[in-house]
Amino acid sequence: MMRIAIPYIFYGVLLLVFTTVGCKQNKKESQSEMETVKTESNQNPIEETIFGEMPDGTKVKKFTLKNEAGMEVDVITYGGIITRWTAPDKQGNYEDIVLGFDSLEQYLDGSPYFGALIGRYGNRIANGKFSLDGETYTLATNDGDNHLHGGEKGFDKVVWDGVAKTIEEGATVELTYTSEDGEEGYPGKLDVKVTYTLTNNNELDIQYEAVTDKPTVVNLTQHSYFNLSGQLSEPVLDHEIYLNADTYMPVDGGLIPIGEFREVAGTPFNFKEPKPIGGEIEADNEQLSLGGGYDHCWVLNEGEKDFRLAASAHHGETGRLLEVYTNEPGIQFYSGNFLDGTLPAKDGGTYAKRSGFCLETQHYPDSPNQADFPSVRLNPGEMYSSRTMYKLSTK
Numbered sequence: 001m002m003r004i005a006i007p008y009i010f011y012g013v014l015l016l017v018f019t020t021v022g023c024k025q026n027k028k029e030s031q032s033e034m035e036t037v038k039t040e041s042n043q044n045p046i047e048e049t050i051f052g053e054m055p056d057g058t059k060v061k062k063f064t065l066k067n068e069a070g071m072e073v074d075v076i077t078y079g080g081i082i083t084r085w086t087a088p089d090k091q092g093n094y095e096d097i098v099l100g101f102d103s104l105e106q107y108l109d110g111s112p113y114f115g116a117l118i119g120r121y122g123n124r125i126a127n128g129k130f131s132l133d134g135e136t137y138t139l140a141t142n143d144g145d146n147h148l149h150g151g152e153k154g155f156d157k158v159v160w161d162g163v164a165k166t167i168e169e170g171a172t173v174e175l176t177y178t179s180e181d182g183e184e185g186y187p188g189k190l191d192v193k194v195t196y197t198l199t200n201n202n203e204l205d206i207q208y209e210a211v212t213d214k215p216t217v218v219n220l221t222q223h224s225y226f227n228l229s230g231q232l233s234e235p236v237l238d239h240e241i242y243l244n245a246d247t248y249m250p251v252d253g254g255l256i257p258i259g260e261f262r263e264v265a266g267t268p269f270n271f272k273e274p275k276p277i278g279g280e281i282e283a284d285n286e287q288l289s290l291g292g293g294y295d296h297c298w299v300l301n302e303g304e305k306d307f308r309l310a311a312s313a314h315h316g317e318t319g320r321l322l323e324v325y326t327n328e329p330g331i332q333f334y335s336g337n338f339l340d341g342t343l344p345a346k347d348g349g350t351y352a353k354r355s356g357f358c359l360e361t362q363h364y365p366d367s368p369n370q371a372d373f374p375s376v377r378l379n380p381g382e383m384y385s386s387r388t389m390y391k392l393s394t395k
């Protein structure tokens with residue numbers, strides 16, 4: 001995350017922009033009951049459909065972003081969730097590469113954050129408590145004793161305003177949401193904007209922005225579960241992962257970092273050279289036992305540029321290669337350990353244990369309580385700005 005000091009006038013303009021975006025959206029919604037809208041009539045129209053209805057009647061939209069290569073990404077306004085993402089294998093066959101569900105009801109019934117935007121705080125805050133300027137804030141403890149992924153109703157469970165448009169770089173959808181002061185226990189009213197852009201180079205570029213009216217903490221991320229084999233319900237243990245990190249953060253029994261940066265060299269946490277997820281996941285290792293597999297934050301090496309390659313995943317048989325670029329200091333590599341074969345898969349089966357992996361770019365877990373970690377504080381007059389790009393190719 002970068003926090004940029006900005007003059008108040010700009011802050012005002014930004015809020016105005018967010019508000020205008022929101023108003024436009026509402027207007028559009030009330031105007032139409034249509035099933036499919038072509039938002040732009042150029043070569044790659046963005047399709048807008050209704051994905052479902054919330055219990056209170058709010059309509060959830062689905063935007064299908066397309067590029068010239070043939071890639072498609074479906075994004076819904078509930079949770080900003082990526083519900084489908086097609087990518088070619090080395091023969092050029094497009095298949096869905098992300099876990100998810102077919103209907104809104106299934107997401108509402110309980111989803112392990114499939115494809116969702118995560119906020120205000122990605123990952124855990126110990127005991128659901130932190131202090132800012134001498135004041136202690138209490139958050140929901142929705143993961144044992146700890147707070148996880150923004151609480152009971154994080155950004156993954158709210159309906160965002162969404163506006164799609166075609167810009168020079170590709171097809172975009174801009175999602176905006178205002179989190180009220182005190183929501184889920186966090187101080188400050190936070191205006192958030194997340195922009196997904198699908199480029200013609202098979203990149204999904206994600207830009208996160210936020211402004212607040214009181215000091216608060218922010219750590220936004222994206223929780224897509226990938227399975228590059230196209231066999232969404234099958235384990236991903238054969239995928240080779242690369243992580244651009246010399247150290248990772250060991251955790252305690254509640255998966256809270258103990259505050260140490262531990263060398264990966266000589267441990268199952270070493271992904272400095274690509275290695276199958278399944279290679280050492282069953283090794284006799286205390287940290288693997290605590291995580292039930294990989295569920296840790298790696299400390300990304302700094303590069304010449306802030307925005308650098310953080311991770312990659314390769315599926316040999318199909319040749320699909322996913323690369324992750326970010327300006328964040330950390331990445332949570334989660335090997336889908338909590339999936340247990342009970343959730344219905346889009347391809348007909350059920351999601352087996354470890355049938356998807358997540359590469360969540362972020363600041364470190366529990367940063368509000370760990371003085372040695374890079375700060376996640378956002379002040380009024382600053383803009384939170386974070387960028388992550390997922391790039392698909394074959395090799």
Ligand code: GLA
Nearest residue numbers: 112113123295332334338358
């Ligand atoms: C993150 C966490 C995991 C788990 C998943 C969702 O990756 O670190 O422990 O909560 O989200 O199930």
